Amino acid sequence: MFPHDTMIDTEVAEFLDLARSANVHFDIVNDRLHMRMVNPDWAMWKPCRHLLDEIGQVRIEAYVRQEAAEKSAVGRWTAVSAERLHLAVEAMR
Numbered sequence: 001m002f003p004h005d006t007m008i009d010t011e012v013a014e015f016l017d018l019a020r021s022a023n024v025h026f027d028i029v030n031d032r033l034h035m036r037m038v039n040p041d042w043a044m045w046k047p048c049r050h051l052l053d054e055i056g057q058v059r060i061e062a063y064v065r066q067e068a069a070e071k072s073a074v075g076r077w078t079a080v081s082a083e084r085l086h087l088a089v090e091a092m093r
Contacts, residue, residue: 012063015051033061
């Protein structure tokens with residue numbers, strides 16, 4: 001069993017927050033996980049790199065994909081709710 005098999009979402013989220021504080025970002029682009037560094041804080045990179053190895057790319061990618069899917073679902077629900085609200089306002093006029 002690998003360490004990343006037992007990492008819970010909260011631990012992965014904490015890693016991603018730490019990475020963001022070092023100006024390191026993880027995103028899904030063209031269906032692949034990408035790590036982007038913008039003016040990285042090199043002092044913070046060392047612990048981030050250690051955690052990246054410990055958690056593993058597969059687990060981080062799974063979390064980032066899940067987070068993106070959840071945000072997309074909320075966005076769709078919000079758009080549908082706004083449309084229903086708009087229709088209700090129009091019907092009341």
